[in-house]
Amino acid sequence: MDKAVVKDSVPVGFINTAVVVLGAAMGLLASLGLLETELGHxxxxxxxxxxDLNSLISCGSSLMSPQAHLLTVPNSALGIAAFGALVAIGAVMLLGTRLSKPATMLLGLGSACGLVFVGYFLYQSATHFFALCPYCMVVWSATIIVSAVLIPAALTAFEGARAAGKTMLRYSWATIVCLHLVVFIVVLFTMTEQIGGLL
Structure with missing residues (x-):
């Protein structure tokens, strides 16, 4: 590989790239399922x-809401586009292509925005819909998985943050576990009534 290309690219690693592809595939399938549900409705x-499985796990209250159509189109359609692109990019990376620093930064920024949306929809689920959409939860999980790799990878493109980015990339599994625990704890403490109704 050309030395100039290597210098201007960010090594993510085969395993981390495979994790991104797996997470993106999860998000893509969940987005497709959600869009199919909306079209069926x-x-x-x-x-x-x-x-609509029970009082806690349900998408009926959120499916046609404004929050589910933030850009006037179904959020699921945006998810299909974003996760589909990530699957394609990840597949190319698995074949040996290394992304340029600007491309990696862009993916990191997109992933960070994705985490913001996860927080927003978690808040809406707990305070407005009082239910958890199963497809959405898979998308949240997929976003967490992808972000745990792509955000640290983007940090390694910056000279001052390279060491921190590499450390975060090495322990991306810990980030994935911790962020899932945060979601679980938020749900546990904000939706006690719905959870209690199932017991």
Missing amino acids: LRDPDGALGC
């Missing part, structure tokens, strides 16, 4: 929703 508004 539009065809048959009175039909039962397969994602």
Whole structure:
């Protein structure tokens, strides 16, 4: 590989790249499922929703809400585009292509924005919908997994943050576990009534 290309690229590693592909594939499948559910609801508004499992795990209250269409199109369509692109990029990386620093920074920024949206939708679920959409939770998990790799990778592109980025990349699994625990704790303490109704 050309030395100039190596110098201007960010090594992510095969395993971390595989984690990104796996996470993006999860998000893509969940987004497809959510979009299919919404289209089915539009065809048959009175039909039962397969994602309405109980009082806690349900998508009925959020499916057609403004929060689910932030840019006037279904959020699931945006998820399909974003996760689909990540699957494609990750597949190319698995074949040996190394992303340039600007591309890695862009992916890191996009992942950070994704985490912000996860926080926003978690807040909306706990305070407005009082239910958890199963497809959305898979998307949240996928976003956490992808972000735990791509944000540290983006940090390694900056001279002053390179060491921190490499350390975070090495322990991306810990970030994944911790962020999932945060989501679990938030749900546990903000949706006690819904959880209690299932017991």
